Amino acid sequence: MGHQQLYWSHPRKYGQGSRSCRVCSNRHGLIRKYGLNMCRQCFRQYAKDIGFIKATGLNLRTDELLWRGVDTQPDVMKLLWKVQ
Structure with missing residues (x-):
C-alpha cells in the first residue's frame, strides 16, 4: 500500500472532520445553526450581508x-x- 492509497482514506461522513466552512473551508469554530455552516470569522465578516443584526x-x-x-x-x- 502506497501513500496515495492511504492518504485521506478514512471515511468522513460524520463528526468534525466531515464539516467545513462554506467560505474558507476552515474546520474550526463552525456555526452550523440555521444551516449556515460558516466559521465564526467568516460569519462576522458577512453577518450584515446575510441579514443578521446584533x-x-x-x-x-x-x-x-x-x-x-x-x-x-x-x-x-x-x-x-x-x-x-
Whole structure:
C-alpha cells in the first residue's frame, strides 16, 4: 500500500472532520445553526450581508420589561415594539 492509497482514506461522513466552512473551508469554530455552516470569522465578516443584526439591546429591553412585570410573550412583545 502506497501513500496515495492511504492518504485521506478514512471515511468522513460524520463528526468534525466531515464539516467545513462554506467560505474558507476552515474546520474550526463552525456555526452550523440555521444551516449556515460558516466559521465564526467568516460569519462576522458577512453577518450584515446575510441579514443578521446584533440583539444586545433587545436583551436589555426584555429584562427591563420583566422587571416592570410586563408579559413577554412573542405577540405582546411585537405590540410593544410597534407602539414605541
